Amino acid sequence: MTRQLDASLMPDANGFFGPYGGQLVPPHLKQAMDDIAAAYDKIVQRQDFQDELAQLFADYVGRPSPIFHARRLSQQLGGAQIHLKREDLNHTGAHKINHCLGEALLAKFMGKTKVIAETGAGQHGVALATACALVGIPCEIHMGQVDIEKEHPNVTKMRILGCNLVAVTRGQATLKDAVDSAFEEYLKDPVNTIYAIGSVVGPHPFPKMVRDFQSIVGREAREQFQKKHGKLPDYVSACVGGGSNAMGIFTAFLDDEGVKLVGVEPAGEGIDKPGKHAATLSVGKPGEIHGMKCYVLENADGTPAAVHSIASGLDYPGVGPQHSYLKDIGRVQYEAVDDAECLNAFMTLSRVEGIIPALESSHAVAWAMRMAPTLGKDTNILVNLSGRGDKDADYVAKRLGI
Structure with a gap:
């Protein structure tokens, strides 16, 4: 069994974990992903960022x-x-607040004017709406209609927290369709918005970034x-x-x-x-x-x-x-x-x-x-x-x- 498992060694510079991962995105979006990766690599080296995140983990989470x-x-x-x-x-x-705080602080650091995301059970949506309220950035959450009906308590929380909740009715109207919808909205303006992915999925650097915040x-x-x-x-x-x-x-x-x-x-x-x-x-x-x-x-x-x-x-x-x-x-x-x-x-x-x-x-x-x-x-x-x-x-x- 291959044993190069130190988290600091994965992914490689192109976002691959062995043959998996990467950045399979349109050319005009690759620059946006690279900008996020560069900003993330820069911000995690800053002691003021680490101190703020540690303080929020202790006193807020x-x-x-x-x-x-x-x-x-x-x-x-x-x-x-x-x-x-x-x-x-x-x-x-839930655990979602761990990476949502990191993503909201990153969005603020990059000067973004809106955060877009998907949610399934609503926990990522609630956590991101919470983090965005904390740092003062508008938040838009895409959620499948089936999940909206099933997870009503979280839907109510997201609305109370001030996010714009977008109901997705296409396909099965569940998580995969919410991801598609949120990503399409993000593509309209990747310069001023950031897509705060809710798991260790998507193009590089998100699998690495979410993992690091959750570690x-x-x-x-x-x-x-x-x-x-x-x-x-x-x-x-x-x-x-x-x-x-x-x-x-x-x-x-x-x-x-x-x-x-x-x-x-x-x-x-x-x-x-x-x-x-x-x-x-x-x-x-x-x-x-x-x-x-x-x-x-x-x-x-x-x-x-x-x-x-x-x-x-x-x-x-x-x-x-x-x-x-x-x-x-x-x-x-x-x-x-x-x-x-x-x-x-x-x-x-x-x-x-x-x-x-x-x-x-x-x-x-x-x-x-x-x-x-x-x-x-x-x-x-x-x-x-x-x-x-x-x-x-x-x-x-x-x-x-x-």
């Missing part, structure tokens, strides 16, 4: 987020001990776990759609060969049912989407396939290029959890530990619940609980008849 030992859940399952990195306790309720999750978790237990966890798991929360926690553990890293994808209604899942790394193949090379779920004609997940934030036919690379070299194992198992994890964690998780995060919890009984009691599984389930509570209650 509430970092460091704690690690909670889910003792009752672990005891009920038998076997391994399950621990939760509580990103759900962050301001705005605080893993740095904290590694130090916290080692300090408390005198060793590292045996497993670290996180849900994967685009893959930002997973790259955030995985990055700090990439060189720890004794730590098994597990990304958990949405199997939806079954990975044997085309169009009814979004398990890109499990059954997809290398392709191109949204300005990057990565694993993609495609139709026979090469167009992106229809996808489905009960979790709106995982409903995407592509995946981050670094995840694609880590799959190929065998450093990260990718599993899939279906809607029913996800719902069971959602309800179980709520009723056994009093923690209502996001449906996205529930995929990683479900995998831990599946795995724990097969392992010894001295084995530790650390789950990145990437978000809380306030946004999903009404939907789940209606679906389950609660």
